[in-house]
Amino acid sequence: MKKLTTLFLLALLLLACDSKSIKNENIVQREPNSFAIVIHGGAGGVTRENHNQEQQKAYSQKLQEAMDAGYAVLEKGGNSLDAVQAAINVMEDSPLFNAGKGAVYNSEGNQEMDASIMDGKTLKAGAVAGVNHIKNPILAARIVMDSTNHVLLSGKGAEMLAEKHGIEMVDSAYFFTEKRLNQLRKVQGKDKIQLDHSAFLIGNELIDDHKFGTVGAVAIDKNGNIAAGTSTGGMTNKKYGRIGDSPIIGQGTYANNLTCGISATGTGEYFMRTIAAHEVSNLIQYKGVSAKEALHEVMFNQIGKLGGEGGMILLDKNGNVSWDFNSDGMFRGYKKSNGENVVEMFEQAK
Ligand code: ASP
Numbered sequence: 001m002k003k004l005t006t007l008f009l010l011a012l013l014l015l016a017c018d019s020k021s022i023k024n025e026n027i028v029q030r031e032p033n034s035f036a037i038v039i040h041g042g043a044g045g046v047t048r049e050n051h052n053q054e055q056q057k058a059y060s061q062k063l064q065e066a067m068d069a070g071y072a073v074l075e076k077g078g079n080s081l082d083a084v085q086a087a088i089n090v091m092e093d094s095p096l097f098n099a100g101k102g103a104v105y106n107s108e109g110n111q112e113m114d115a116s117i118m119d120g121k122t123l124k125a126g127a128v129a130g131v132n133h134i135k136n137p138i139l140a141a142r143i144v145m146d147s148t149n150h151v152l153l154s155g156k157g158a159e160m161l162a163e164k165h166g167i168e169m170v171d172s173a174y175f176f177t178e179k180r181l182n183q184l185r186k187v188q189g190k191d192k193i194q195l196d197h198s199a200f201l202i203g204n205e206l207i208d209d210h211k212f213g214t215v216g217a218v219a220i221d222k223n224g225n226i227a228a229g230t231s232t233g234g235m236t237n238k239k240y241g242r243i244g245d246s247p248i249i250g251q252g253t254y255a256n257n258l259t260c261g262i263s264a265t266g267t268g269e270y271f272m273r274t275i276a277a278h279e280v281s282n283l284i285q286y287k288g289v290s291a292k293e294a295l296h297e298v299m300f301n302q303i304g305k306l307g308g309e310g311g312m313i314l315l316d317k318n319g320n321v322s323w324d325f326n327s328d329g330m331f332r333g334y335k336k337s338n339g340e341n342v343v344e345m346f347e348q349a350k
Helices: 002-016 053-075 082-092 136-149 156-163 178-187 268-273 276-287 291-307
Strands: 036-044 113-119 125-131 151-156 199-202 205-208 215-220 226-232 253-255 262-264 312-316 321-325 327-337 340-346
Touching: 002 215, 036 053, 036 082, 036 262, 036 312, 036 321, 053 082, 053 215, 053 327, 053 340, 082 113, 082 136, 082 215, 082 226, 113 136, 113 253, 125 136, 125 156, 136 151, 136 156, 136 226, 151 156, 205 276, 215 262, 215 312, 226 253, 226 262, 226 312, 253 276, 262 268, 262 276, 268 291, 276 291, 291 321, 312 327, 321 327
Parallel strands: 125 151
Antiparallel strands: 036 215, 036 327, 113 125, 113 226, 199 205, 215 226, 253 262, 262 312, 312 321, 327 340
C-alpha cells in the first residue's frame, strides 16, 4: 500500500512538472468572449532621429486606423480571419507601408507583392506571390484558402483566380510611388537588397530609407479562434521572381489555436531558413517555454546569429500579446476587448 501511495505521489509530481504548461507569470487566461488584435507595419531603422513629429503622427494614426478596422470586425462578433484582413487592407491602401500601394521595387524596377493568411482553427492557409495587379493581395490569399485545394498561387495564376472572384484589379501603375523608385535607384547596381526601414552606408553615402514596411496582423475572436496574415512588396532591389518569407506558411505567417498566431517582418531569407513562425509555435507547444522566450530564442539566437534582422508579433491562445525584434524599432500596436490600446514604434521597453 505504502509503495502504491509513493508511486501515486511520484506520478502527480511528474504531471506537475510537465513542461507543456506555459511558464510565464504574466500570462492571463482567456476571459470568455474576449478578443484582441495585434498588428505591425514593418521593422528596421525605426528611430526617433529618422522620424520627425509629423511622420510619427502619420504612422501612429494609420496603425490606429488599421487596428480599429480589425477590432470593429471582432466587436461585432466577426471572425479573426476577417479582422486580420480588414486591418491589413488599411495598411495595404496606405503608401506609408511596403504592401499594396507603395510596395518596393525589384531590381528590374517592378513591384512584385506577396501575401498570406492562416486560420488557426483548421490550419487552412492561403497565399499569393509575385503579383502586381491585385489591389489588396491579402484578399487574394484568402480566396486561395477558401476556394482552392492549394496553399500558394503565384503570378498570373494568382491574378486570374483573384479576377475570377471579383477582387479589385488595378493597373500596375497604381502601386507607383516616387519615394520607392528613388529608394531603388539608390541601391540599383550595388547588388544589395534592402530591408524597408534600414539605413546603411554605401561608400560614404548613408542610404536612409526607413519609412515603409511590410504589414501583418494577428487576431483572436470571441470564439477563441486565432488568425494571422502578412502582406509585403518584399525587399528593395530583390531579384526578379524572388519570393520571401511573407507568403510562406510557417515562415512569415503561422496560426494555430493550440499555441498562437504570428506575423513576421524582416530580411526574409533568414526567416525562411529558420522556419521562424512555426519554430516559435513549436517551442511553445513542445518545449513549454513562454511566448516571450520563444520569440527571443528565434529572433536573437537563430535569425540574429545567421545575420538576419527584423521582428515578429504574436497573440497567444489566451489573447496575450508579445513581440520582439532585433532591429532598432518596429511599427506595432494592439487593441484588446479589456480596453487596452497601444501603439509603439521605437526601441522596446527593457
Ligand atoms: N520579410 C519581407 C521579405 O523578405 C520583407 C519585410 O518584412 O520588410 O519579403
